[in-house]
Structures are given as C-alpha cells and as structure tokens.
Amino acid sequence: MAARVREHATYEDLIRLPENMVGELIDGELYASPRPAGPHTLAASVLGGLFLPPFQLGVNGPGGWWILDEPELHLGRNVLVPDLAGWRKERMPEIPKNHIFSISPDWVCEVTSPSNGRIDRLKKMPLYARADVQYMWIVEPEQQTIEAFRLEGAGWFLLGTFGEEPTARIEPLADIEIDLTLLWGPLPS
Numbered sequence: 008m009a010a011r012v013r014e015h016a017t018y019e020d021l022i023r024l025p026e027n028m029v030g031e032l033i034d035g036e037l038y039a040s041p042r043p044a045g046p047h048t049l050a051a052s053v054l055g056g057l058f059l060p061p062f063q064l065g066v067n068g069p070g071g072w073w074i075l076d077e078p079e080l081h082l083g084r085n086v087l088v089p090d091l092a093g094w095r096k097e098r099m100p101e102i103p104k105n106h107i108f109s110i111s112p113d114w115v116c117e118v119t120s121p122s123n124g125r126i127d128r129l130k131k132m133p134l135y136a137r138a139d140v141q142y143m144w145i146v147e148p149e150q151q152t153i154e155a156f157r158l159e160g161a162g163w164f165l166l167g168t169f170g171e172e173p174t175a176r177i178e179p180l181a182d183i184e185i186d187l188t189l190l191w192g193p194l195p196s
Contacts (some may be wrong), residue, residue: 021086029077031036032086033130038045040122043090046148047120051076051090054116054146060089062093069182071096078108082138090146091116093180111135111144112144114179119149136161142179151191 016037024030026038043051055076061068073094080087092112099110115135117127127145135143136158143163145154152170154162155177169175174184 009152030089031126031131032084033126033134033140034079034085036097038126038130040120040126043118043120044154047090047118049192050146051116051118051150053190054185055091057183057185057189058091058093058180062180066181072113073099073102074182075102078112080138081107082108082111082134083140085134087134089115089131090118094152095192110114111138111140113140115140116146118146132156132163138164143176146190148191151187153187 014036014056016032016035018032020037021030021032022186024037024039027042029042030037030039032038032166055074058072059073062068062070062072063074064070073096075092077088077090078092080089089112092108093114094110094112099115103109117123117131119127124147132143139158143156143158145156146152147154152168152172153175157166157178158164166178169177170187173188174186176182176184190191
C-alpha cells in the first residue's frame with residue numbers, strides 16, 4: 008500500500024527516496040509507492056506500445072502527440088507521476104531537456120494497483136482537473152476495465168467504462184481501436 012511518508016514535504020524529500028520507490032508530492036504531502044507489480048506494468052507498457060506508433064510517430068495514425076511513460080509533472084506545488092501521459096505537439100512542441108514537465112498534459116492514464124488506486128482517484132483526479140488536463144483514464148488490471156473521463160468545467164464527466172467488449176475506441180485517442188485483451192495478458196493457469 009502507498010505510504011504517506013511526510014507532511015509539509017519538499018522536492019528534496021522526494022528526490023531522497025530510494026530508487027525502488029515512486030514518489031509524488033500531493034498537496035504538501037509526500038506519497039511513496041513501491042514500483043508497480045506485473046499486471047500494472049504490463050497494462051501500462053502495452054498501452055504505451057500501442058499508442059507510440061500511431062500518435063507520436065504517425066505510423067498508421069494521425070501523429071501529433073507525445074506519449075510518455077511516467078513523466079514527472081510539476082503542476083503548481085504538486086509533483087505527480089502518471090503511468091502514461093500525452094501532449095498534443097501543438098501545445099508542447101518540444102520535450103523538455105530535463106526531467107521536469109511543467110506543461111499540463113492533454114491526457115493522463117493511471118493504472119491502478121492495490122498500493123495506489125485510492126490515491127489516483129481521491130487525490131490525483133482533482134489535481135489533474137485543477138491543472139486543466141482534458142482527459143483521464145483509469146485502467147484497472149484486476150477488473151480488466153478502463154474508465155475514461157473528459158474534463159467538463161471543473162469536474163470529470165465519465166465517457167464510459169470499457170472492458171465488456173474485447174476492443175474499444177476511447178477519446179482522445181479514438182483514432183485507433185485498442186485490443187483490450189492485450190492489456191491483461193494471458194489468463195492465469
């Protein structure tokens with residue numbers, strides 16, 4: 008489970024975490040989680056792999072996006088690390104030279120695990136809305152679902168929950184059909 012390490016934390020506290028931990032500053036509190044387990048890593052890696060050619064490279068797709076794994080987002084005083092994030096290249100023409108991304112992404116994807124699901128929903132979703140991130144997906148490997156949200160005003164509108172059908176087209180990356188079965192890996196034997 009994710010541990011709230013320290014209140015009134017600073018960026019220096021975050022960078023002192025061991026390398027096997029993912030740290031985030033959320034409303035002045037430092038949260039640290041262990042590196043993700045297999046199902047979490049598989050779902051995030053497959054999604055990134057599916058989106059990179061059509062959206063970032065323009066291969067069999069529209070291009071025009073940066074799709075990145077675990078960028079360090081500096082959104083005001085908060086430092087968040089989504090599993091995946093995407094920026095339209097017209098909003099962020101170049102990738103920053105350092106590891107700090109201060110331009111809000113257009114899309115974030117959080118893959119839940121037992122250690123982070125509550126934090127993703129209760130802490131990070133409102134921060135992404137305040138930072139004007141337009142789309143958010145929550146991928147639940149254990150439930151084999153994706154919940155997709157679009158920002159409307161100051162809150163999130165549920166576009167749909169996907170997983171009943173084996174494939175889906177989901178905003179804002181609906182130009183390609185996703186084979187959802189690839190995200191979950193083979194069924195346990």
